[in-house]
Amino acid sequence: xxxxxxxxxxxxxxxxxxxxxxxxxxxxxxxxxxxxxxxxxxxxxxxxxxxxxxxxxxxxxxxxxxxxxxxxxxxxxxxxxxxxxxxxxxxxxxxxxxxxxxxxxxxxxxxxxxxxxx
Numbered sequence: 001x002x003x004x005x006x007x008x009x010x011x012x013x014x015x016x017x018x019x020x021x022x023x024x025x026x027x028x029x030x031x032x033x034x035x036x037x038x039x040x041x042x043x044x045x046x047x048x049x050x051x052x053x054x055x056x057x058x059x060x061x062x063x064x065x066x067x068x069x070x071x072x073x074x075x076x077x078x079x080x081x082x083x084x085x086x087x088x089x090x091x092x093x094x095x096x097x098x099x100x101x102x103x104x105x106x107x108x109x110x111x112x113x114x115x116x117x118x
Contacts, residue, residue: 009112022096
């Protein structure tokens with residue numbers, strides 16, 4: 001079992017920045033990837049970014065590449081999502097998730113709201 005707790009959401013103007021944090025607990029994260037997914041009202045949940053815990057390898061959605069940066073702090077068992085140049089269309093509930101490296105997202109945090117005003 002992996003428990004995930006997010007923080008850092010809020011309201012920001014377009015062009016601004018926010019940093020989301022996700023603290024993981026419950027087991028070693030080696031062999032896992034952690035990521036962020038988001039869901040806007042009336043839309044499907046979509047992938048934002050992920051990081052493989054052991055290697056630090058990252059992946060990004062095309063819509064966030066170059067604006068968002070995912071990183072991890074092994075000492076704090078925490079994953080961060082630095083979001084810059086935010087757009088109105090980034091407004092969504094952002095959820096932290098974990099999966100085995102070749103598996104599906106199976107562990108989820110409670111989600112944090114990010115609202116970008118136009």
